[in-house]
Amino acid sequence: MSLYSEEILIKVNPNPAKPSISANAPLTYCDNNLTTLTATKATKYLWSSGETTQSIKPGISGNYGLTVENDFGCKSPQSDILTVKVNLSPNIPAIKADGLLEFCDGNKVELTASSDPAYKSYLWNTAGGSAVTPKIVVQKTGTYVVSVKNEVGCSAESVPVSVKVNALPQKPVISANGNTTFCDGGQVTLSVANAQKYTWNTNASSQTLLVKNSGKFAVIVTNEFGCNSLPSDTLSVTVNPNPAKPSVSAQSSTTFCADSKVTLTSSTEFGYRWSNGETSQSVDLNKTGMFTVKVINQFNCISVSSDVIATRALDLPETPTVSKTGVFNLEANSFGLGDGYEWKLAGKLIADTASIIKASSNGNYSVRKKKVYVVNQANMVCYSASVERTFKAEEAYNGLGVYPNPVSGDKLFIETQYNLENATVTIYDRMGAPIFTGNITLLDGRYYININTLNDGLYLLRVSSSNFDSSKWVSVKR
Known part of the structure; x- marks a missing residue:
């Protein structure tokens, strides 16, 4: 009797289930927009097209199925077959322009799509997508694309064409650096804002225009894109005669104390322009200086300056301070030169002109310092401001x-x-x-x-x- 052999363990692994296929889009489609077929998850995939990925994008019409393997290398049954139809797309259209693609506002360019017997419709990417002809007229900046469709509804899109429409310069405004009506011999400079190029109606080509004669002036400007503006408004320049040189008279001495004044009066005209900025026919002056006047006639023209009138304001002594000195004395103190003091008690002049006086009576005292000048061989006395002090003996x-x-x-x-x-x-x-x-x-x-x-x-x-x-x-x- 023989012995039994050793036991052998046999394990039978299961086959994978029959796989299913899902599509992310219809199975009839265009060759430039492929549908993706995706199998249920497994370890390995073998499509009827020979591809071994979980998902495929069929680019050829036909029947597609697959088998899968699990981790044990066991194969599944064949999946159901999906029939795919791939339609051909039309050729990519080309866009042709009848002119430059960059131009100034107010101009245009015509864009034309290439023709092909397979093209059954056109659609441009204009606002609203309403342009459905092979040609469009463009007057705005943008990127333009045309899409064509064939008889099976497949489309193709052109390479984008960019159009740039450059803005025109703003209508220039002429400014003047002075009056545009002036005296014979005067001038005014006309100018406009910065631009690339300038064309005046005088044939001048600079930003500024020096004008010395009457006339009407306008300008067109060009920007960096070569675009011309509308003509500016016309600016008129008028030249008028000058008034005569004025004369000036003084109503009193032109040398005076600094707290006084002198009045200067010009000969009569329509307007006046004094060197200190005053604009009346007569001016009151209270300081040292050299003064002239120009007059303005009915045309607003300005004369030459009058002869110079020199004024001299004599310095006032420094205003003193008043203090009580001792028991019965009042003392005036101030710096600077002077020629004594003028004291008053209750408004009445006191004979004493010294800096210290005895306050022999109670009351209101006032004092001011004086300075004597010699003007035209005569004395002129200038006084400081007056200061008051009340005195009352205890x-x-x-x-x-x-x-x-x-x-x-x-x-x-x-x-x-x-x-x-x-x-x-x-x-x-x-x-x-x-x-x-x-x-x-x-x-x-x-x-x-x-x-x-x-x-x-x-x-x-x-x-x-x-x-x-x-x-x-x-x-x-x-």
């Missing part, structure tokens, strides 16, 4: 001012509100004993006493005269 002073008080130095100043003749000054110690006596013939300002011999302490200072007697306590502190 009753506590009782007509006598002593300062500084307390005093630490060697000088003690005294003032009286009124001028005193033959005044006596006496200093007493605290016990009433006189320790200093002095006589002053005229006490009309500040007067000081040397007190270097006085020790620290309290003293009584007395000033007396025939009609005045007043005392003040003075403290000496060194």
Whole structure:
């Protein structure tokens, strides 16, 4: 009896299912717009056309099917057969232009599609797609394409043709750098905005035109594309006669104080143009300068300048400041040269012209500085602005001012509100004993006493005269 052989394991792998084919478009189509056939997913594909991809694009009419393999190399049954019909497309049409494809606005070009017996219809890509003839007329910038169809409805599209329509320059506007009506001998420059080329009706070809004679002027401009504008509006230039040279008269001296003025008057005309910008027949001047006038006639023409009239405004003294000095004095201070001061009390002139005056009366004081000039061998006095100061003597002073008080130095100043003749000054110690006596013939300002011999302490200072007697306590502190 023999032994059994070893066991052998046999595995039978399944075949793939029968594949199906889907199409993304109808099976009758044009050769320039192929339909895609796609099989169900598998490991390998074998189409009846010999192709081995999942999807194919048949370019030839016929029957198409396939078998597929799975991972085990097993083949499926044959798929159902799809019948494909591929129609021929017409030849690609060509576009011919009867002129330039770049031109100026207002012109046109005719585009014509090539002819072919197979072409049954035309369609241009114009706005709305309404152009269905072999020819179209183009007047706008754009890219133009024509599509043709044959009898089976297959189409072909031409190579695009670009048309560029260049804009015309704007109608030029002539500007003038001055009046277009002017005096004989004058001129005006006419100009237009920048362009590539200029053609004036005088045959000039520059951007600007210098005009010296009457006439009517217009210009056409050309841009960088060679396109011409419409003619500009006509600009007229008129030349008129000049007025005569004017004369000028002064109503007063042309030398004056800076707070005054002189009036200059021109001879009569229709208009006036002074060198300082004034436009009236007469001008009021309050400063140093050289002045002329030109006159304008009824044609708006300007004369030559008149003879020069020189004016001189004399400097005013600097306005002073007023301060109280001491107890009863007012002092005017200002920088610069001058020839004294003019003081007033309540509007009435005070004889004193010094910088310091005694305010012997309460009230409103005013002062201004004066300066004397010699003009044409005569004196001319100029004054500064006036400054006011109200003065009121304090009753506590009782007509006598002593300062500084307390005093630490060697000088003690005294003032009286009124001028005193033959005044006596006496200093007493605290016990009433006189320790200093002095006589002053005229006490009309500040007067000081040397007190270097006085020790620290309290003293009584007395000033007396025939009609005045007043005392003040003075403290000496060194």
